[in-house]
Amino acid sequence: MSSLRIGSLELHSPVVLAPMAGVTNVAFRTLCRELELERAGSTSGLYVCEMVTARALVERQPATMHMTTFGPTETPRSLQLYTVDPDTTYAAAKMIVDENMADHIDMNFGCPVPKVTRKGGGSALPYKRRLFGQIVAAAVRATEGTDIPVTVKMRVGIDPEHHTHLDAGRIAAAEGAAAVALHARTASQRYSGTADWNEITRLKEHVTDVPILGNGDIFDASDAARMMNETGCDGVVVGRGCLGRPWLFAELSAALNGQQIATPPTLGEVTKIIARHAQLLAAHHGEMKGLRELRKHVSWYMRGFPVGSDLRVSMALVSTLSELDDLLGQLDHDVPFPKDAEGPRGRQGSPGQVALPEGWLDDPEDDLVPVGADMMHSGG
Structure with a gap:
């Protein structure tokens, strides 16, 4: 141990x-x-x-x-x-x-x-x-x-x-x-x-x-x-x-x-994690600010997954929990965690x-x- x-x-x-x-x-x-x-x-x-x-x-x-x-x-x-x-x-x-x-x-x-x-x-x-x-x-x-x-x-x-x-x-x-x-x-x-x-x-x-x-x-x-x-x-x-x-x-x-x-989570499991994160942020900040705070996280969560640009843009502008649930429901939940998601992330400069x-x-x-x-x- x-x-x-x-x-x-x-x-x-x-x-x-x-x-x-x-x-x-x-x-x-x-x-x-x-x-x-x-x-x-x-x-x-x-x-x-x-x-x-x-x-x-x-x-x-x-x-x-x-x-x-x-x-x-x-x-x-x-x-x-x-x-x-x-x-x-x-x-x-x-x-x-x-x-x-x-x-x-x-x-x-x-x-x-x-x-x-x-x-x-x-x-x-x-x-x-x-x-x-x-x-x-x-x-x-x-x-x-x-x-x-x-x-x-x-x-x-x-x-x-x-x-x-x-x-x-x-x-x-x-x-x-x-x-x-x-x-x-x-x-x-x-x-x-x-x-x-x-x-x-x-x-x-x-x-x-x-x-x-x-x-x-x-x-x-x-x-x-x-x-x-x-x-x-x-x-x-x-x-x-x-x-x-x-x-x-x-x-x-x-x-x-x-x-x-x-085993790393599938896209479906990641969507559940995103939804839970959104709920926690809304409880801490209120729904409007909490969903604004979530936007940067969504881009990190989606890294490497085959998600279309239109859907990515919509998730980057999400403002309510119900809107987020609708967008997450449009994803293919069976997609496995991608190899491309590994490695450095976040700010580098x-x-x-x-x-x-x-x-x-x-x-x-x-x-x-x-x-x-x-x-x-x-x-x-």
Whole structure:
């Protein structure tokens, strides 16, 4: 049995759902859990809520509070913070503790989005070693005396000339983080090219006192097993690979625990999954907004299936549950899962120079809080 311990959390599967903005809300997480229970017999991994901004949480912005919704039976409840300020970090983490909002706090230092790095947030921040350490320490201090572990997710660095993961991993562990997850790309790569799993190996060798989780280019069960075997990492974090494939966690859990992997779903089974996803989104957002949110998922679900362009366009414009049911009924339910649906999915983009504040690289020991960076709301 392959398991993973993160502080007080004992997970029976070393698989973590990466927080993705606009994707990993309570509807998607519930669907993933239901499919893992149905297809693998358990719900054993960690499913992380989409990222919320620490400042927005402390200010109780309605949209942010709505994002922190968890299912009535969801456990453990995992929430990721985007943060740049130790004081705000402490306040947000203390709020989570005092109001029993989550069982696990992760912190995002991996976002490569230009509007975030331009102000010193996301994957730009670990370059400032002292500030990074103060932020991690603040979250850990706020959770002292509780069973709520604090973890960190980051990238290899800013670009090939400015790797930060070894220092940041060491600092995070020293300040009390219970685990460190590494997306094995630099910020300059964004989501393009190939993740360098060798950097996960290096981090695992460098930081030996907390679990190291690997992230990047896990698109099927064999990828997860290969990453763990090749790098020695303690668990895997899955992001884009599950877009349009929420049953992937059942496959990963089964593979890593030596169980038989269920046959991929037919188009008919996929239509049932889409319909269930739509119901969950409508319950969370209301029917109109929920169906708008579903549209991007439908294109991922339909990838590789022989579905005509007219029907694809109609599903991309769907606005009601009844309309969706009618469109799904027009599909050939006997079509098997296509080979073309495997492999990379979601955003990839192209590499580029990382936008940074002026003079950001001058002094890695500078611990001044970047101005305006805590207003950002995107993650990655």
